[in-house]
Amino acid sequence: MRFLxxxxxxxxxxxxxxxxxxxxxxxxxxxxxxSGRPCLYGSASKATxxxxxxxxxxxxxxxxxxxxxxxxxxxxxxxxxxxxxxSLRGTGAGYTKVDWNGVSLNSPMLGQSxxxxxxxxxxxxxxxxxxxxxxxxxxxxxxxxxxxSTRPVWTDQSDFQANLSMGxxxxxxxxxxxxxxxxxxxxxxxxxxxxxxxDFPYINNFVPGEAATERRKNSSTNxxxxxxxxxxxxxxxxxxxxxxxxxxxxxxxxxxxxQQPENGENMRDETLRSIVSYxxxxxxxxxxxxxxxxxxxxxYRNPILSVNSKNLSNTLALKSDMERxxxxxxxxxxxxxxxxxxxxxxxxxxxxxxxxxxxxxSLNHKISNRFDVSLLVRDQLSDNILMAPDFSSGLxxxxxxxxxxxxxxxxxxxxxxxxxxxxxWNPGGNSLLKNESSYTGELSYEDSWKIxxxxxxxxxxxxxxxxxxxxxxxxPGNYGYWSPSNVDRSSSYGAEGNLGLSYCYNRFxxxxxxKYSWNHSSLINSSxxxxxxxxxxxxxxxxxxxxxxxxxYKYLYLSWLSAYTSKRYTTADNSNWLSGYNxxxxxxxxxxxxTGHMIDISLKSENxxxxxxxxxxxxxxxxxxxxxxxxxxxxx
Amino acid sequence: xxLPRISILLAILLLLFSCKKSSDNSDPEALATVLKGEGTxxxxxxxxxxxxxxxxxYSYANGKIYNDIFYSVNARPLGDVPNSVTINGNNxxxxxxNSGNIEVVEKNSLKVLKTISxxxxxxxxxxxxxxxxxxxxxxxxxxxxxxxxxxxxxGNIALRRTSESMVxxxxxxxxxxxxxxxxxxxxxxxxxxxxxxxxxxxxPESMVVDKNQKLWVLCSGGYTGQVHAELDRINPYTDVIExxxxxxxxxxxxxxxxLNKTKDTLYYVDSGLWKMSIDAAILPSAPFVKxxxxxxxxxxxxxxxxxxxxxxxxxxxxxxxxxxxxxxxLLIDSCRADIIPGSFCFK
Numbered sequence: 002m003r004f005l006x007x008x009x010x011x012x013x014x015x016x017x018x019x020x021x022x023x024x025x026x027x028x029x030x031x032x033x034x035x036s037g038r039p040c041l042y043g044s045a046s047k048a049t050x051x052x053x054x055x056x057x058x059x060x061x062x063x064x065x066x067x068x069x070x071x072x073x074x075x076x077x078x079x080x081x082x083x084x085x086x087x088s089l090r091g092t093g094a095g096y097t098k099v100d101w102n103g104v105s106l107n108s109p110m111l112g113q114s115x116x117x118x119x120x121x122x123x124x125x126x127x128x129x130x131x132x133x134x135x136x137x138x139x140x141x142x143x144x145x146x147x148x149x150s151t152r153p154v155w156t157d158q159s160d161f162q163a164n165l166s167m168g169x170x171x172x173x174x175x176x177x178x179x180x181x182x183x184x185x186x187x188x189x190x191x192x193x194x195x196x197x198x199x200d201f202p203y204i205n206n207f208v209p210g211e212a213a214t215e216r217r218k219n220s221s222t223n224x225x226x227x228x229x230x231x232x233x234x235x236x237x238x239x240x241x242x243x244x245x246x247x248x249x250x251x252x253x254x255x256x257x258x259x260q261q262p263e264n265g266e267n268m269r270d271e272t273l274r275s276i277v278s279y280x281x282x283x284x285x286x287x288x289x290x291x292x293x294x295x296x297x298x299x300x301y302r303n304p305i306l307s308v309n310s311k312n313l314s315n316t317l318a319l320k321s322d323m324e325r326x327x328x329x330x331x332x333x334x335x336x337x338x339x340x341x342x343x344x345x346x347x348x349x350x351x352x353x354x355x356x357x358x359x360x361x362x363s364l365n366h367k368i369s370n371r372f373d374v375s376l377l378v379r380d381q382l383s384d385n386i387l388m389a390p391d392f393s394s395g396l397x398x399x400x401x402x403x404x405x406x407x408x409x410x411x412x413x414x415x416x417x418x419x420x421x422x423x424x425x426w427n428p429g430g431n432s433l434l435k436n437e438s439s440y441t442g443e444l445s446y447e448d449s450w451k452i453x454x455x456x457x458x459x460x461x462x463x464x465x466x467x468x469x470x471x472x473x474x475x476x477p478g479n480y481g482y483w484s485p486s487n488v489d490r491s492s493s494y495g496a497e498g499n500l501g502l503s504y505c506y507n508r509f510x511x512x513x514x515x516k517y518s519w520n521h522s523s524l525i526n527s528s529x530x531x532x533x534x535x536x537x538x539x540x541x542x543x544x545x546x547x548x549x550x551x552x553x554y555k556y557l558y559l560s561w562l563s564a565y566t567s568k569r570y571t572t573a574d575n576s577n578w579l580s581g582y583n584x585x586x587x588x589x590x591x592x593x594x595x596t597g598h599m600i601d602i603s604l605k606s607e608n609x610x611x612x613x614x615x616x617x618x619x620x621x622x623x624x625x626x627x628x629x630x631x632x633x634x635x636x637x
Numbered sequence: 638x639x640l641p642r643i644s645i646l647l648a649i650l651l652l653l654f655s656c657k658k659s660s661d662n663s664d665p666e667a668l669a670t671v672l673k674g675e676g677t678x679x680x681x682x683x684x685x686x687x688x689x690x691x692x693x694x695y696s697y698a699n700g701k702i703y704n705d706i707f708y709s710v711n712a713r714p715l716g717d718v719p720n721s722v723t724i725n726g727n728n729x730x731x732x733x734x735n736s737g738n739i740e741v742v743e744k745n746s747l748k749v750l751k752t753i754s755x756x757x758x759x760x761x762x763x764x765x766x767x768x769x770x771x772x773x774x775x776x777x778x779x780x781x782x783x784x785x786x787x788x789x790x791x792g793n794i795a796l797r798r799t800s801e802s803m804v805x806x807x808x809x810x811x812x813x814x815x816x817x818x819x820x821x822x823x824x825x826x827x828x829x830x831x832x833x834x835x836x837x838x839x840x841p842e843s844m845v846v847d848k849n850q851k852l853w854v855l856c857s858g859g860y861t862g863q864v865h866a867e868l869d870r871i872n873p874y875t876d877v878i879e880x881x882x883x884x885x886x887x888x889x890x891x892x893x894x895x896l897n898k899t900k901d902t903l904y905y906v907d908s909g910l911w912k913m914s915i916d917a918a919i920l921p922s923a924p925f926v927k928x929x930x931x932x933x934x935x936x937x938x939x940x941x942x943x944x945x946x947x948x949x950x951x952x953x954x955x956x957x958x959x960x961x962x963x964x965x966x967l968l969i970d971s972c973r974a975d976i977i978p979g980s981f982c983f984k
Contacts, residue, residue: 207688207714258688259717259736260754305757305776428860476952477932482860529952539954572976573955577689619688619717 091522092144133413168628171198256619937981
């Protein structure tokens with residue numbers, strides 16, 4: 002019963018983590034809210050949260066900036082404003098799902114998401130589900146799933162916030178947020194206009210002649226984004242409607258090793274995402290249904306190559322789920338979903354579609370006060386072909402309930418459908434591809450120690466191993482084009498750990514957090530020969546270290562973040578690599594409250610030591626940059 | 638507070654640190670000596686936009702390959718997708734396709750003499766005279782004229798088509814329009830003007846001139862595999878097609894037409910290696926060298942010694958192989974070049 006009450010309280014009111022000064026901490030999965038309703042998750046799976054306190058510092062940044070600085074996650078970034086894709090636990094971008102309130106944002110054509118066009122100011126919380134934990138949100142996240150969530154605040158208070166920012170390299174941003182309503186109705190409106198020239202200087206010592214300072218060309222970005230959310234709450238039900246429109250135009254810079262054109266490649270991405278959901282809550286049963294539609298119109302132009310590539314994808318998804326608590330110890334969850342992808346592109350031979358249905362069953366059982374188990378089974382039917390079922394199971398042993406000290410172990414199987422580009426790209430697409438599938442095992446230990454009433458230390462360590470088989474790889478074929486096939490098997494193993502220390506006394510608080518991740522990912526079987534077997538996969542760093550310090554005293558606050566990324570190999574035989582780099586950023590600010598009004602002014606410097614680095618070969622990244630931000634908030 | 642547990646946690650974190658290093662050892666003096674001798678340059682195209690193109694040299698003197706030699710000599714990378722090397726006197730011209738450059742180097746030392754920049758997707762260079770060369774382009778409709786005395790661009794020839802392979806017969810340059818083209822353009826090398834065009838099968842990729850002064854054109858048929866590839870023999874003095882050999886299978890995608898030392902045998906790539914006499918009445922029915930698990934990418938025949946080389950690009954991601962065979966197709970040597978080993982230039 003306490004479990005149920007806990008979730009109901011969570012749902013009906015509140016983002017506790019958003020209100021408390023918490024950092025990005027490892028949490029028990031049962032404590033996470035997705036899509037505004039309570040959920041069951043496998044107890045053996047790891048999930049972490051980036052909360053609103055961290056996101057506050059990034060209201061003018063995108064999700065890739067947040068994750069690269071605050072999580073031990075490698076973001077493959079083509080430069081400021083350029084495409085940014087995520088790599089979880091040594092798996093590629095195609096193996097990490099990105100969801101918005103449970104709705105997939107991954108392109109059905111490409112199978113991945115571009116984090117650079119997702120503004121963090123629109124998001125209230127980022128949940129990172131590793132390995133088997135992602136199965137609850139659907140199959141395909143072999144490395145994991147990033148869920149971007151928004152949520153209502155059920156009060157009769159209205160808030161208006163205007164956030165203006167300007168900074169180096171011609172970056173200007175205006176972000177507006179308005180919230181109004183009652184205890185039963187909430188409206189949340191967010192709008193962002195952002196532009197950046199991105200003409201940052203870099204030292205070019207790659208081309209003929211003396212090294213010279215040049216400026217990046219054809220790198221500007223413009224983004225307009227709007228989100229409206231409506232929430233209606235009845236006695237035991239909630240109706241939610243969400244719409245998110247984005248229009249992004251980006252010039253695409255070339256690697257500095259070739260001549261930089263003034264008017265080169267560019268890409269316009271226009272996206273409309275919408276979700277309507279209904280949830281009802283009874284004493285022991287929660288029911289929820291949602292209908293979503295994601296439309297993405299991407300136009301890529303390359304005037305030099307005379308390419309004008311138009312790609313329109315529409316995805317309709319319907320999901321219904323039921324959660325039932327049999328007693329205090331046992332609960333189960335059933336979910337059924339159907340997703341229809343419709344694609345119209347010049348790159349396929351005609352219009353293509355794919356229909357995928359899924360059924361999920363999850364069972365959680367507390368064997369004793371110290372021991373609980375979970376099992377999740379999920380199967381998919383794609384284009385009338387029944388797939389091998391996925392599963393996630395786990396055991397958790399609680400060492401000390403008062404201290405949140407526990408050990409958990411989990412194994413899972415996950416599978417990923419081939420992307421529609423893999424199947425239908427013309428020429429080369431292979432409609433006979435099999436699913437890629439993975440087996441993951443992980444062992445985690447978590448603990449916290451209250452040293453004094455003001456001082457709390459928490460820590461977590463995880464080891465894991467992932468094996469992916471039937472990996473799809475594009476290889477050169479008989480003609481002058483490439484074709485995909487299921488040819489490789491890969492193995493990824495590693496460890497993650499973090500330590501956090503928080504101290505709070507009167508109006509002074511400080512939080513220090515350190516994260517480390519080690520990963521070795523390599524092919525264990527490949528048609529491409531023995532020479533690359535066992536070698537670290539390209540663009541997969543072995544070591545990631547993050548450190549953060551956040552402090553506040555009265556109306557002043559300060560944060561310092563440091564992130565180290567080790568070298569990344571750029572060739573499959575590991576003969577070439579990019580050096581590791583360490584980035585530091587600092588933010589100082591003050592906020593003043595005057596009877597319903599709040600003014601916050603802050604100064605932020607990124608890459609404060611002006612490190613010269615590349616995340617992708619020949620794509621320089623910006624040096625030291627400065628941003629000033631002014632926030633005005635009115636509450637009534 | 639439980640200190641042992643913290644210690645375990647810290648120990649796990651610390652034990653996870655590890656580091657590996659690799660290095661490249663090359664002797665500059667030995668390299669300088671080797672480069673003065675005979676051998677073949679091998680272009681390693683590298684991956685598009687990855688900037689990992691490079692130059693290798695296979696020495697006939699010691700049978701060894703020397704990789705990334707442009708970087709070793711000039712302390713900077715060659716560029717993005719180098720495509721070909723052409724030697725003229727003491728100079729070698731390295732065409733770097735996606736960088737839009739021509740690196741003019743001293744052929745025996747590889748030291749850069751000049752970089753000609755600002756070209757639009759250059760592919761190959763044809764020495765027209767002691768003073769002039771033509772440069773073909775994958776995306777531009779013009780041929781760039783280079784002054785070989787000043788190593789600078791001296792003009793353009795409006796071709797109205799993209800261009801790839803070029804050969805010279807008397808005062809006529811025959812230039813294939815490869816990418817989505819199906820013509821051989823004829824340029825008067827005295828006036829630098831296009832004077833004629835010859836319609837052939839889709840995507841004429843490579844050309845050679847045999848011992849009888851006949852022009853052979855290998856048309857790959859297009860990358861979609863919907864049109865049959867074709868090998869045509871053309872009289873370069875009348876611009877008339879004399880023979881047409883149509884490849885029977887649409888799956889054929891022949892490339893890299895080459896000639897032997899006596900210019901009476903043709904070689905080309907089509908999965909494996911194929912050869913046919915210039916007097917043959919039909920196309921060969923079986924490959925001269927089967928692929929045997931290799932991805933045969935490019936072919937080169939040293940006209941001085943009849944040495945036959947081909948490359949195996951493997952998966953386009955790792956260092957490929959350069960394989961030397963004799964005229965009977967038997968393996969002589971095999972060595973590792975760099976990523977996507979492509980065209981050859983014999984020195």
